[in-house]
Amino acid sequence: MIYPIVMYGDPVLRQRASNIEPGTDVHQLIEDMYETMHNASGIGLAAPQIGKGIRLFVVDGSVIEDEPAMADFKKAFINPVVLDETGAPWEYEEGCLSIPNIREKVTRRERVTIKYFDADWVEHEERYDGMKARIIQHEYDHIEGKMFxxxxxxxxxRLLKGKLSDISKGKVDTEYRIAAPLKK
Structure with a gap:
């Protein structure tokens, strides 16, 4: 099932998401999130972006063709906790499915260590660097109520205020379905 993407301005995007009860079957939701993300040509999607205030996000970097290291980077992160962010800060232009048609440079640390559960409730603690770390940090921000x-x-x-206001009203062109909080 393809969900509409929740747009900037919706309160669910600004709330810290709740943990999912361990053992909950989230397989179908994860598949739906991948389908929604791929339909919108995204590389990451957090549950708040489909209106669900739970600590879950999915990533799929395999679509980044000029990054061979991303070929097998497709994962779901349940109840994740970032343990540390290290390395030199680096700037990169980011975008977001909940803030379509706006891209800006964001500085993040080059490495992240994260503890999470996979879809079968197996716990992992892993370190990522480069683009993988950036995608994880961006999606993790969503479940913390933060945006790029x-x-x-x-x-x-201030320069983006008008565009952000239009996005929250649904006055934005996308190739995917949206749920805008102030759409009349």
């Missing part, structure tokens, strides 16, 4: 625009300077945010 929060990293921008106040001036940059």
């Amino acid at each position: 625009v929060d990293y921008l300077t106040p001036l940059k945010r």
Whole structure:
């Protein structure tokens, strides 16, 4: 099932998501999230972006053709906890399915260590670097109620205010279904 993507301005995107009860069957939801993400040409999707305030996100970097190291990077992260972020800060232009048609440079650390459960409730603790770390950090922010625009300077945010307001009203062109909080 393909869900509509929740747009900027919806309160679910600003709330810290709740843990999922261990043992809960989330296989179908994860498949639906992959289908929704692929339909929107995304590389990551967090549950709040489909209106669910739970600690779950999926990633699929295999679609990044110029990054061979991403070929097998397809995972679901349940109840994740970032243990540390290390390495040099690096800037990269990010976008977000909940903030379509806006891309801005965001600085993040180059490595992340994360503890999480997979779809079968097996616990993992893994370290990622480079683009994998960035995708995880971006999606993890979603379940913490944070968005990439929060990293921008106040001036940059002011310059984007009108566009962000239009997005929350559903005045944005996308090739995927959206749920805009202020759409009339």
